[in-house]
Amino acid sequence: MGEHVIKLPDVGEGVAEAELVEWHVKVGDLVREDQMLAAVMTDKATVEIPAPVDGEVLWLGAEIGDTVAIGSAIVRLKVAGDGNVQEGDAAPARAEAKPADNAKDTPTPNPSPQGGGEQAAAASTPTPRKSQSVENDTPPVATTSPSPLRGGDRGGGSAAPIPHKVARPAGAPRPEGEKPLASPAVRLRAKESGIDLRQIAGSGPAGRITHEDLDGFFAHGPQAASVSAGGLARNDAVEEIKVVGLRRKIAEKMRIAKSRIPHITYVEEVDVTALEDLRTALNKEKRADRPKLTLLPFLMRAMVKAIAEQPQLNSLFDDEAGVIHQHGGVHIGIAAQTPAGLVVPVVHHAEALDLWGCATEVNRLAEAAKAGLATREELSGSTITITSLGAMGGVVTTPVINHPEVAIVGVNKMMVRPVWDSTQFIPRKMMNLSSSFDHRVIDGWDAAVFVQRIKALMETPALIFVD
Amino acid sequence: MKEISCKLLVIGAGPGGYVCAIRAGQLGLDTVIVEAGKPGGTCLNVGCIPSKALIHAAEEFEKALHAASGNSPLGISAAKPALDFGKTIGWKDGIVSRLNSGVAGLLKKARVKYVQGWATFRDGKTVTVETETGEQIIKAETVVIATGSAPVELPFLPFGGPVISSTEALSMSSVPERLAVVGGGYIGLELGTAFAKMGAKVTVVEALPRILAQYDAELTRPVAKRLAALGVEVLTGAKAKGLSKKGDALLVETADGTEKKIAADHVLVTVGRKPVTEGWGLDQIDLDMAGKFIRIDDQCRTSMRGVYAIGDVTGEPMLAHRAMAQGEMVAEIVAGHKRSWDKRAIPAVCFTDPEIVSVGVSPEEAKARNIEIKTGLFPFAANGRAMTLQGEDGFVRVVARADNHLVLGVQAVGTGVSELSAAFSLGIEMGARLEDIAGTIHAHPTQSEAFAEAALKTLGHALHI
Numbered sequence: 047m048g049e050h051v052i053k054l055p056d057v058g059e060g061v062a063e064a065e066l067v068e069w070h071v072k073v074g075d076l077v078r079e080d081q082m083l084a085a086v087m088t089d090k091a092t093v094e095i096p097a098p099v100d101g102e103v104l105w106l107g108a109e110i111g112d113t114v115a116i117g118s119a120i121v122r123l124k125v126a127g128d129g130n131v132q133e134g135d136a137a138p139a140r141a142e143a144k145p146a147d148n149a150k151d152t153p154t155p156n157p158s159p160q161g162g163g164e165q166a167a168a169a170s171t172p173t174p175r176k177s178q179s180v181e182n183d184t185p186p187v188a189t190t191s192p193s194p195l196r197g198g199d200r201g202g203g204s205a206a207p208i209p210h211k212v213a214r215p216a217g218a219p220r221p222e223g224e225k226p227l228a229s230p231a232v233r234l235r236a237k238e239s240g241i242d243l244r245q246i247a248g249s250g251p252a253g254r255i256t257h258e259d260l261d262g263f264f265a266h267g268p269q270a271a272s273v274s275a276g277g278l279a280r281n282d283a284v285e286e287i288k289v290v291g292l293r294r295k296i297a298e299k300m301r302i303a304k305s306r307i308p309h310i311t312y313v314e315e316v317d318v319t320a321l322e323d324l325r326t327a328l329n330k331e332k333r334a335d336r337p338k339l340t341l342l343p344f345l346m347r348a349m350v351k352a353i354a355e356q357p358q359l360n361s362l363f364d365d366e367a368g369v370i371h372q373h374g375g376v377h378i379g380i381a382a383q384t385p386a387g388l389v390v391p392v393v394h395h396a397e398a399l400d401l402w403g404c405a406t407e408v409n410r411l412a413e414a415a416k417a418g419l420a421t422r423e424e425l426s427g428s429t430i431t432i433t434s435l436g437a438m439g440g441v442v443t444t445p446v447i448n449h450p451e452v453a454i455v456g457v458n459k460m461m462v463r464p465v466w467d468s469t470q471f472i473p474r475k476m477m478n479l480s481s482s483f484d485h486r487v488i489d490g491w492d493a494a495v496f497v498q499r500i501k502a503l504m505e506t507p508a509l510i511f512v513d
Numbered sequence: 514m515k516e517i518s519c520k521l522l523v524i525g526a527g528p529g530g531y532v533c534a535i536r537a538g539q540l541g542l543d544t545v546i547v548e549a550g551k552p553g554g555t556c557l558n559v560g561c562i563p564s565k566a567l568i569h570a571a572e573e574f575e576k577a578l579h580a581a582s583g584n585s586p587l588g589i590s591a592a593k594p595a596l597d598f599g600k601t602i603g604w605k606d607g608i609v610s611r612l613n614s615g616v617a618g619l620l621k622k623a624r625v626k627y628v629q630g631w632a633t634f635r636d637g638k639t640v641t642v643e644t645e646t647g648e649q650i651i652k653a654e655t656v657v658i659a660t661g662s663a664p665v666e667l668p669f670l671p672f673g674g675p676v677i678s679s680t681e682a683l684s685m686s687s688v689p690e691r692l693a694v695v696g697g698g699y700i701g702l703e704l705g706t707a708f709a710k711m712g713a714k715v716t717v718v719e720a721l722p723r724i725l726a727q728y729d730a731e732l733t734r735p736v737a738k739r740l741a742a743l744g745v746e747v748l749t750g751a752k753a754k755g756l757s758k759k760g761d762a763l764l765v766e767t768a769d770g771t772e773k774k775i776a777a778d779h780v781l782v783t784v785g786r787k788p789v790t791e792g793w794g795l796d797q798i799d800l801d802m803a804g805k806f807i808r809i810d811d812q813c814r815t816s817m818r819g820v821y822a823i824g825d826v827t828g829e830p831m832l833a834h835r836a837m838a839q840g841e842m843v844a845e846i847v848a849g850h851k852r853s854w855d856k857r858a859i860p861a862v863c864f865t866d867p868e869i870v871s872v873g874v875s876p877e878e879a880k881a882r883n884i885e886i887k888t889g890l891f892p893f894a895a896n897g898r899a900m901t902l903q904g905e906d907g908f909v910r911v912v913a914r915a916d917n918h919l920v921l922g923v924q925a926v927g928t929g930v931s932e933l934s935a936a937f938s939l940g941i942e943m944g945a946r947l948e949d950i951a952g953t954i955h956a957h958p959t960q961s962e963a964f965a966e967a968a969l970k971t972l973g974h975a976l977h978i
Contacts, residue, residue: 225857227919227944237851252917254944 048129050099052121054086054114061088061422063115066108067291075103083121086114087291091422101125111290228255235260292387303449306365310485311444314497318460319475321507336402341457342380343404345432347510348503349455350376350397353430356496360429362450363487370487379428379448380408382415390448391415392428432457443480452487453496456480515649517626519545521847522640522653524632524793527554529824529836530659531616536844538623545651546625547632547642552616554661556833558609559680564703566605567683568864571710596711598688605683634794637817655819655847658807659840660793662786662825669755670695676756676780679704685779689713693763693777695753697724699863701783702736706866709743716746716775718753718765725863729875732926735906736865743866748773756780788826803828811854813843821847835859858941860934867907868930872937873922876912885915887947889971891963893927895978898958904928909963911947911971918947918972929960936964947972
């Protein structure tokens with residue numbers, strides 16, 4: 047039997063470290079080759095780390111939320127045969143860990159000559175954290191802290207000491223009408239304490255309610271217990287949710303954007319009746335291999351046209367160096383909601399894509415982002431951003447600029463509104479654009495001109511297609 | 514007229530009543546129990562206990578007969594055995610009377626006052642007891658009705674003469690030459706099998722298409738096979754019509770509609786039991802009923818405040834251990850404890866040959882309730898201990914939820930499986946999953962291994978089959 051050390055592979059160009067966001071295994075688990083061990087996240091992309099060989103997990107080198115340097119050991123496996131670590135070791139590194147998303151079949155061996163030495167060091171002086179096994183027994187998220195024991199005096203001062211335990215993650219809720227699953231001793235204790243077991247989610251196998259679940263329930267105090275009385279009840283529970291992974295990235299980006307950039311937001315309404323007619327007609331006649339058009343590709347093309355006249359809007363402002371990088375290529379970030387949170391896949395060189403090309407690229411990136419498969423490259427490099435909440439768009443938004451860009455265009459909900467045509471009210475399809483600009487480098491006048499230009503292009507969509 | 518008052522009055526000293534009284538006494542309640550017969554009720558005097566004694570005696574006799582036949586594969590031979598049935602009955606009575614005094618002693622130890630006599634309600638708090646020494650009036654804060662059940666009589670076969678109930682069948686002076694049993698439920702089959710082993714020519718008449726209709730056909734098949742081997746004739750789909758004029762035969766309409774005359778010295782009628790709701794003044798207190806039973810809630814409370822009811826008088830399943838659990842619970846409720854009926858399963862055992870155990874739901878019941886299940890069956894033919902006991906017929910079957918493997922039911926049929934019921938019930942009551950059963954070391958060599966194997970089989974990886 048030998049040991050195989052898995053080091054954090056190079057997950058993208060120029061990335062020196064990555065944040066460990068998820069463990070799929072724990073110490074003692076048997077893993078098969080290609081089974082996912084962990085997920086790490088760089089600035090944008092999440093990369094899964096697969097097991098290069100079959101083996102048993104001996105040691106995990108990081109905790110959720112830790113930032114891990116590329117090349118450092120993250121997992122040690124007990125494997126059949128010699129493994130890649132030997133006593134005294136000078137064995138060449140055979141770390142075969144590889145990013146799983148886009149390079150499954152193209153191993154990226156770690157050529158670092160120091161690799162072997164590092165691995166040996168890690169192997170010979172294992173320093174697993176004391177809390178490792180405990181940590182790994184509990185799911186990484188949503189550890190609930192019990193509220194202070196206010197229930198102690200509930201019984202008129204007769205309070206027996208109430209065990210103060212961290213509540214365990216609640217099990218699956220029982221379907222309506224199903225009897226709570228608990229041993230006779232637990233049932234008796236609940237009955238004697240006046241607790242209806244139907245209120246308690248069991249943490250045991252098959253949702254079995256354990257004595258520990260009851261302890262947790264007691265610890266939450268009388269407010270929780272009085273739920274059975276029906277009606278309204280106070281809920282003093284406070285859940286601590288660790289901000290890790292994508293959420294942490296989003297929080298950091300938003301903090302920088304909002305604290306550094308003085309935003310100016312400009313809202314204008316756009317009559318998209320003609321655009322909608324055109325869109326409907328194009329969709330009706332479209333070739334089978336072409337995607338269904340949404341409003342987005344039209345807006346992208348309109349922006350490309352407007353930027354051609356006001357190139358300063360398509361810039362990255364390096365405020366520390368005091369330099370504005372004005373880009374020729376229009377790389378439009380499209381803010382997208384995914385199950386994990388907000389990500390911004392980027393349509394590169396929109397100036398070189400026609401309407402159909404924009405639509406195809408938006409669809410492809412949206413799918414990839416939702417599936418968590420978008421690469422780091424696809425999630426970075428934007429020079430201007432569009433944010434759209436789709437059908438939930440609202441009347442007005444105050445978009446936050448995607449730092450270090452200088453402009454963001456927000457799409458609000460389209461609705462039919464009465465519009466005065468100087469003789470009567472007529473129903474028109476109206477949509478607001480809420481756009482924010484970095485007021486340090488974009489004056490209000492320029493911002494208004496930019497938005498008015500987009501409005502003019504969208505209201506007379508033929509203008510989008512003529513030079 | 515003498516008058517006493519107490520905190521708790523229990524009417525009926527069967528398994529429900531006496532357990533209730535003992536527990537109440539333990540909890541310091543001033544308790545009185547009234548019983549017209551001997552302590553222990555149907556179960557101890559004319560039910561579970563004496564029938565099991567006769568069944569055991571019959572088994573022993575049948576083994577000796579088998580040895581005498583010269584066909585024993587064990588190489589045992591013996592002279593033709595003889596049965597002194599009077600002595601058998603005497604032995605059985607000895608056990609019953611030991612248990613009678615045992616119950617009486619337990620009641621005494623718990624400081625329960627025992628009043629022998631027939632109680633009749635005057636109102637919800639007061640009963641009159643006809644005792645040997647005259648009328649006794651008992652006033653109580655709380656009353657528990659535990660009057661039990663009695664055999665059902667058929668109008669065209671009234672008890673008396675050759676027509677007997679299970680009570681008389683347990684106290685016969687001799688083994689009848691020919692015994693007709695009306696009703697192929699567990700009572701009729703247990704007694705019919707015992708008498709067949711002791712030499713009677715037994716015929717079982719069952720109106721339904723098969724015997725032991727409350728169990729599924731898979732479970733009852735080994736029993737039917739064994740009955741046939743013992744020479745017991747089983748007429749299913751047949752209706753008893755009455756006695757012949759001479760009273761020496763049972764008239765039966767068979768499944769194909771023909772009349773048949775079954776010669777019989779005795780006709781044992783075992784077509785079920787009914788709650789005893791008459792003769793003790795139910796009309797005086799006007800309780801709500803649920804069909805022919807007294808309606809109770811999950812704390813065994815009747816519709817009248819301070820009046821509880823437990824046991825057979827409250828409904829199915831009419832089983833001693835259900836009554837005992839209810840009695841214990843009611844005593845604790847009366848003593849101020851918080852209790853309610855939260856049992857997950859009531860095991861049912863049938864002491865036929867081989868025995869049948871059923872706990873929780875069967876596959877059919879689960880399907881009827883639209884529960885998606887997994888089920889697996891392990892035959893005793895693959896169990897070493899069963900082979901050494903010459904008990905290879907039968908199996909253990911586990912029923913579990915398909916989604917989370919929670920064990921919902923366990924059924925078994927086989928030699929001596931009644932003792933396995935403890936493991937089955939415990940598993941269900943504790944909320945065991947298949948993995949819990951499969952992950953428990955079951956002693957080798959025992960029949961209980963079939964339980965773990967059935968769980969493994971349900972999980973798809975039985976080891977010994």
